[in-house]
Amino acid sequence: MAKRIDVSDLDIYYGNFKAVEGVNLSIEPRSITALIGPSGCGKSTFLRSLNRMHEVIPGARVEGKVVIEGQDLYGSDVDPVDVRRQIGMVFQRPNPFPTMSIYDNVAAGLRLNAKKTSKSDMDDLVERSLKGANLWTEVKDRLSRPGSGLSGGQQQRLCIARAIAVQPEVLLMDEPCSALDPISTLAVEDLMMELKEQFTIVIVTHNMQQAARVSETTGFFNLNGVGQPGRLIEYNPTEKIFSNPDEKATEDYISGRFG
Amino acid sequence: MSTSIEQSSAAPDTSAPSPNPLGGHEKQAPWVPWAMFGAAAVVALGFLLLTGWNVVLFVIYTVVLGTLGTYVLSRVTEGSRKAVDRLVTCLVVSAFGIAMVPLVSLVYEVVRRGAERFDGEFFTASLQGVIGPGGGAYHALMGTLIITLLTTLISVPIGLMTAIYLVEYGSGRLKRSITFLVDVMTGIPSIVAGLFAYALFVLIFGPGVRLGIMGAVALSVLMIPVVVRSAEEVLKLVPNELREAAYALGVPKWRTILKVVIPTAIAGLATGVTLAIARVIGETAPLLITVGITNALNFNAFDGRMATLPVYAYYQLTQPGVPPENAIDRAWTAALVLIMLVMGLNVVARLISRLFAPKTSR
Structure with a gap:
């Protein structure tokens, strides 16, 4: 299931503006990789370029290579829709579909893609996905209620259940806990630790303790100044980044002596 | 803390006239403005009894005198800020009253005079062979419903798809020019829409043609921009996060629009369409040119003249026959x-x- 991601010489543009420059890294399968850095340095932009969500924004484009298990994501014969089926995404703000019930939200990935699935298979899948997202016991009695009636933390776990229901290879998480309270954050972190048995997870976070707690590898993004493109400053095992980083900028950022 | 307490305890000694530091004036009792307006009404009444009675002048005098009196009294007893508040309150209420006058008067008059013939026969009979009393508007009611239904069938798909294009796909010059043209279309006088439809069908069927569908085409010209505008606003309100959530599940764009964006916006879309129907259902001028009028029942929008309620009312009023009362009652x-x-x-x-x-x- 889980796949390896290799990125080489990746430049990302919004129109003429170069947002991210020269990223080289490789992400191991069945691991959690955290991306940290100040706001506006291109972490989220880089994350979105990993499943071609980036190009949803008009004028946005990418130069360089993203290879997933030998398959070039930006090859001319690759359909972005297929890419997104393999690489799921969880967003900063929980965004369950407001017109759908909890059940339908989880089933949305298959339903919206018009995959024919029998009722019992679908029930199984919904139960498995909700259990996988640690939400099953909380919602099993009200699956037909609207998903927007859940609390923020539950909604975010519902979105994770929705993302894993389509059985992607890779799960991208864009600050999934920034809108959540500490207890819900803990629930999502526990969930990530379980999910990494099956998926490759890449998470963008502003919470450095979170990066230190959950990830094996950490990437530090920074930018030299306003209007300059963001760069990947350092990419190392999490332990090394937080104890003995190679770069001075990383140490400054982590110890709070930044800027 | 201690210094502030000292100051406040010392304050009454230095500034004796205003014992309350947060507001030097008493608050008016709630009945005072009403009493002021009552007094204004009495003054206006006395004045008009001397000069001659007139309801409109009585209301105007009362409102003006009452507003001025409330303002002056409040200014003296409560201070200028409260006085301005009361003045503006009076002005806003007066403006609301003025806006309500035509609406109430119109509804009252139409209900009063329309109730005369609001009976079973009106909804079951046409005007065929009717001279003098009796007769109804069944044919006109059906004509209005049929033509409005056809208009909706033409306008909603076109309008909705235009709005989807503008919000989801459009960019650059084409989008800007469509938006501009829709804005221009919103301002087209309805008679011009009628002439357009008439000219269009004359090119095909020759002069003098009158069809129900012509009316539907004319009304569509008026309805499409309204549908586009309202649908565009509603679709823009759908949060982008929902679209991204669907894209991230590997859902193609067209399915995202069909299964996520439109269901989320369906309430607003349906409301917009209903209001657009309400907007065109009372149009008279284009139907006068394109559909004409008839006294007989005609269910076929593709064959000959049809009666519609607005045109029916127009003809009953302008060509009532002898005696005119029966037709004028039907018009109301x-x-x-x-x-x-x-x-x-x-x-x-x-x-x-x-x-x-x-x-x-x-």
């Missing part, structure tokens, strides 16, 4: 039915937006 009832249709559509629009709105209850 037709107007009443038309107003009821529009009001009914507005109620339906509100119900739709309440019924279809995304549910958030637990």
Whole structure:
């Protein structure tokens, strides 16, 4: 299931503006990789370029290579829709579909893609996905209620259940806990630790303790100044980044002596 | 802390006239403005009894005198800020009253005079062979419903798809020019839309042609921009996060629009369409040119003249025959039915937006 991601010489543009420059890294399968850095340095932009969500924004484009298990994501014969089926995404703000019930939200990935699935298979899948997202016991009695009636933390776990229901290879998480309270954050972190048995997870976070707690590898993004493109400053095992980083900028950022 | 207490305890000694530091004036009792307006009414009444009675002047004098009196009294007893507040309150209420005058008067008059012929025969009989009393507007009611239905069938798909293009796909010059043209279309006088449809069908069928479908085409010219505008606003309100959530699940764009964006916006879309129908259902001028009038029942929009309620009311009023009272009563009832249709559509629009709105209850 889980796949390896290799990125080489990746430049990302919004129109003429170069947002991210020269990223080289490789992400191991069945691991959690955290991306940290100040706001506006291109972490989220880089994350979105990993499943071609980036190009949803008009004028946005990418130069360089993203290879997933030998398959070039930006090859001319690759359909972005297929890419997104393999690489799921969880967003900063929980965004369950407001017109759908909890059940339908989880089933949305298959339903919206018009995959024919029998009722019992679908029930199984919904139960498995909700259990996988640690939400099953909380919602099993009200699956037909609207998903927007859940609390923020539950909604975010519902979105994770929705993302894993389509059985992607890779799960991208864009600050999934920034809108959540500490207890819900803990629930999502526990969930990530379980999910990494099956998926490759890449998470963008502003919470450095979170990066230190959950990830094996950490990437530090920074930018030299306003209007300059963001760069990947350092990419190392999490332990090394937080104890003995190679770069001075990383140490400054982590110890709070930044800027 | 201690210094502030000292200051406040010392304050009454230095500034004796205003013992309360937060507001030097008493608050007016709630009945005072009403009493002021009552007094103004009495003064206006006395004045008009001397000069000659007139209801309109009585109301104007009362409002002006009452507003001035309230302001001056408040200024003296409460200070200038409160006085301005009371002045503006009086002005806003007066403006609301002025806006309500035509509405109330119109509804009252139409109901009073329309009730005369608001009976079973009006809704079951046509005007065929009717001279003098009796007769109805069944044919006109059916004509209005059929033509409005056809108009909706033409306008909603075109308008909705245009709006989807503008919001989801359009960019650059084409989008800007479509938006501009839609804006221009919104301002087209209805008679021009009627002439357009007439000219179009004359090119095909020759001069003098009158068909129900011509009216539907003319009304569509008026309805499409309204649908586009309202649908565009509603689609823009759908959060982008929902689209991204669907894209991230590997859902193609067209399915995202069909299964996520439109269901989320359905309440607003339905409301917009209903209000657009209400907007065109009372149009007279284009139907006068394109559909004409007839006294007989005609269900076929593709064959010959049809009667419609607004045109029916127009002809009953302008060519009432002898004696005129019967036809004029029918015209008033037709107007009443038309107003009821529009009001009914507005109620339906509100119900739709309440019924279809995304549910958030637990």
